[in-house]
Amino acid sequence: MNKKIPRIYIQDHLNLDKIYFLSTENRHYVKTVLRMKLQDVLEVFNDTDYVFFAEIKYISNQIIKIKTFKNEFKKVESPLHIHLGQVLSKNDKMNFTIQKSIEMGVNIITPLFSNNCHVDKNNINIKNKTERWKKIAISACQQCKRNIIPKIKTPIDIFTWCKKKKENDINMIFHPQSKLTINDLKGSVKYIRMIIGSEKGFSNDEIKKIINYGFLSIKLGPRILRTETAALAAITACQVKFGDLK
Incomplete structure (x- = not known):
């Protein structure tokens, strides 16, 4: 995966091959700040040692839907x-x-x-x-x-x-x-x-x-x-x- 993939935080429990609707704050960040488009890929983290990769499946002014397609174990916490x-x-x-x-x-x-x-x-x-x-x-x-x-x-x-x-x-x-x-x-x-x-x-x-x-x-x-x-x-x-x- 490209290391420059944008990251967003989603509080929900995540599963593979599932559709998720972005919050207002994440919609603003993805659409207005990052100017992402349909089929662009995001890295999603959710307070666990796993990250999920998701593709934008639908994007409008009011709704952005993403679908997870891959996850990876990434433990980066210090032992201290x-x-x-x-x-x-x-x-x-x-x-x-x-x-x-x-x-x-x-x-x-x-x-x-x-x-x-x-x-x-x-x-x-x-x-x-x-x-x-x-x-x-x-x-x-x-x-x-x-x-x-x-x-x-x-x-x-x-x-x-x-x-x-x-x-x-x-x-x-x-x-x-x-x-x-x-x-x-x-x-x-x-x-x-x-x-x-x-x-x-x-x-x-x-x-x-x-x-x-x-x-x-x-x-x-x-x-x-x-x-x-x-x-x-x-x-x-x-x-x-x-x-x-x-």
Whole structure:
């Protein structure tokens, strides 16, 4: 198959040799953005390790029908499971962090409220924000060829999230004055929960409290990183050490 075949996400369970009607959003993307025609081929992913290839069988302004004709097993998920707890930052930075962290292999993202975040929990439409972030997640998977959509959780308080750690998780917070580095972690690591601050960072009291919840204080280097840079640097370092960036 041509590697440049456009990809779309369909939430339905898919079968071979079946007709599917595209959603309004996918119709717009296929017809208006991609300008695809009758008999053109799409790659369809649906939150599994299988992708389906489908041909456009009917196209109009209101309806696009596709028919699946082939499927392939394509497992591209990292062996390292990463749950990112990202303190809410400004719109463009938060969107960027979600998009790029998904491209780097994050499995779950939980937006967090903290004392130092730029977002007032009383003045945010959580439902709209979460739906927007989920669309960014799908778009990121569409681009980077991940087939399983990472979960975007509803925003919660930072310390509530910290309490939810599991026994097998390695929990990390990043701080330039820490002594430990990721290379100091020994053995096989499969599950990581990492917490990244907003533009204002963490107060000393917040760091102490997070560490008391069982989080390791890890040093990424001597420099102070922007919130969106810190997330990507941390994810990349973990994927190099324990994941599939070899």
